[in-house]
Amino acid sequence: MTEQVLTRRAVAFDPATHGFAFPNAFVNEVLTLPNGAKITTAGRCGGMAYAALDYFLAGQPVPRWRSDLWAPSRVPPDSHWLARLFTQRLRDSFFTGSAAKFVTWSMHSDDETWVFKGVTRWTKEEELPRVMKSIDAGRPVVLGLVVARDLGSIGDNHQVIAYGYEQDRATGRVTVQIHDNNTPGKPVTLTSERDQHDWTASNGHPWRGFFVQDYTPRRPRVLTTHAPDVKDQVSTGDTVKLSHVWTGLTLHSHDHPYVHPGTDGLQQVTAFLGADDNDRWLLVGSDGTPAGTDVRDGSVVRLRHVSTGRWLRSAAGVASPLSHQQEVSAADVADDSADWRVEVPDDRPWTAGARVRLVHVATKAALHSHHASDPRLTLGQQEVTGFPKRDVNDWWTVLELS
Structure with missing residues (x-):
């Protein structure tokens, strides 16, 4: 042979x-x-x-x-x-x-x-x-x-x-x-x-x-098994999971109200180091924009929490529980407080691989997150706020798109 x-x-x-x-x-x-x-x-x-x-x-x-x-x-x-x-x-x-x-x-x-x-x-x-x-x-x-x-x-x-x-x-x-x-x-x-x-x-x-090298496997953290292509266009009518760029946590809400002094008593919005259906948000165009409309730099959208049906919103004068920045919550009614302007660098369309800011139209505060958490006030999850200035903690990107 x-x-x-x-x-x-x-x-x-x-x-x-x-x-x-x-x-x-x-x-x-x-x-x-x-x-x-x-x-x-x-x-x-x-x-x-x-x-x-x-x-x-x-x-x-x-x-x-x-x-x-x-x-x-x-x-x-x-x-x-x-x-x-x-x-x-x-x-x-x-x-x-x-x-x-x-x-x-x-x-x-x-x-x-x-x-x-x-x-x-x-x-x-x-x-x-x-x-x-x-x-x-x-x-x-x-x-x-x-x-x-x-x-x-x-x-x-x-x-x-x-x-x-x-x-x-x-x-x-x-x-x-x-x-x-x-x-x-x-x-x-x-x-x-x-x-x-x-x-x-x-x-x-x-x-x-x-x-x-000696190697022992470790169970990995999996936040999505359906990552979109980075070039996929984001449109109204899409359901998204949004990841906070600077910490990797996912924009999240759950059926628990804020209870800190001065709160609006509405549903908490946090950033979550995990993956479940409470991370899913429906993008809805403001002013009757039909589903299927491409979202670009400058587009105004509303985000509806899929699990509870409530709308991502903010308002001036209500302090967040931990950092005392502008509180972000979720409410049953969609009004001007639920309008968010999309900012994409270089005046581009919003694609799944881009980083974007979501700026609250009424107050000009950016959707923001940071390391602050508390088991009593945010269920131990990372606080999400509206921030009047601009820094790296304002960036978000698409984790999942459907």
Whole structure:
């Protein structure tokens, strides 16, 4: 029997579908050493890799938010639940037995010594077979990529997901397919020849070697399984779920009145870190605008809470329970207090991928949210208010569209 010379295997992981749609542009402090020195990483690569694999193995879609939502930073701020998730999963990736190799490999040479194999042989003789075995079994793995040659450069190492490989026994060439969160949405390869020490990445970076990281899945948070295409037009008559751009929470209401002093006693409106039918709002055109009319910058709409039938509204002179900004509530009657003007940057139509402001027509206060919550006054959910000024906490985007 003729031995197969070329072997190709891959798991059905697609970086454009299963990876996050923004680059790994985070900067953060990971650990403070006993001597006071700080270890920083140029991003949260391990957190993004672990989280993407969490979603993939659970069969759930990753949140499809794009980098322009958070312009100019391109990544969710630390106030966003997704940014906090990446931080937690990054820490998880470092508190594993395999993570010690980031230190030991960075201190060892590529070549073998009388005691150690060296980074090149460790990679090709021990770690590469582990990668192939896992992919043959249908399971992607997280790889620790090593480039550092001393502890001072350990932050230059990297973490990615390997989901395929090609091995040519005739030439000795091996190519590993990876999802690299520094290059979102595109496949990247690591290639090494038989006598080559390092691994050349198709996105331009040479790596000394790699190892398989220990990984334990974590159940991912899923706010929608029906994310719209970013180019989908928003129209009157649509039912939407709106996500607060700076925290990732969903505009929500429930059949509980405000009870704080000075309240209007109407139904609470909050931002919710979860997903249920209380997040759904029907867009209705003001002044008899028919259903199916495209919503653009400057359009005036009303939002009717689907579960209770009440209308998103606000009024001057009524303070919110926590920040004492202008209260936002939901009422049975739709009048001028329920009119909201849509503001889309660059005078564009409202599409699902855009960030927008909703400005209360009568008071010119922007629909706004922030971290404040209280179990007694907002059922522990994030307060939503009308804000007379303008800041990043006024931005919203479409999470779901139907």
